[in-house]
Amino acid sequence: MRRNDLKASDDFDGRLRNRFDDVEQSDWNPRVFRLPEAEKPGNTYMHWRGEYYVQEESAAVPVDILNPQPGESVLDLCAAPGGKTSQIAARTGNRGELVANDSSRNRLSSLQVNSYRTGAAAATTCRDGRDFAGRDRFDKVLVDAPCTGEGDRLRRGEGAADPENSEGLARLQYRLLEAAARLVNPSGAVVYSTCTLSPHENEAVVDRAIEETELELAAPETRVPHDTGLEGFEGQGFDLEAGKLVRVTPRHLDSGVIFCARLE
């Protein structure tokens, strides 16, 4: 779970420890707490009040790397159900502008409910992120892209995703990243993230964005334990500084999979 500083009371940490046995604070992010699997953190009054958001520990990494600041304008291009929108709002203290977009009308209601519950002051829109057009550009853009979700597949004991699915999604993911390149301020930053392992959806998408847009890879500032990116896969070399890419797998946090690239 992630403590939501917009709603958490001053004595949050103590109340959490009273409510749950064996709560452990994450060592790379003081707002993240680990609970034993048997606990049901979605069933408490603290949760209902929005004092925390239930999520995988790895899911807190992209916003950590985006590092949004109070006063900045931020676009969350693929936002539902809103975990990262809520994290962005908490990081900026709701000072600034936050637009949370998702192309799925069905998923938009969960985004709105979660934003309401966690007190995230986000304007929600329902557009295809590839065609998103705003009046202004944004200081920060998060592209938490739809992906084959190999992290979840691992947990369910399933194998790798079908490479054809990965390649189809990679075209969509690239278009979303290309839109982000248009939507970000010249001095701003974009974070691209997925929860899959496939290099087709990760390094290859970032490689193409560096080649075909004005985005450049930047060094991420994060304390999360991670591997760096791949320099090539199945005979395809990537022309990027793989040391600047972040790959978190279950062996790092005993949590999910996350891939992140910070581009400026």
Ligand SMILES: C[S@@+](CC[C@H](N)C(=O)[O-])C[C@H]1O[C@@H](n2cnc3c(N)ncnc32)[C@H](O)[C@@H]1O
């Ligand atoms: C990985 S999920 C996002 C999770 C979310 N960022 C969070 O932290 O709760 C990817 C989202 O992308 C949305 N999506 C898929 N295609 C899209 C598109 N073309 N434009 C915008 N959103 C899209 C999906 O509906 C889905 O909600």
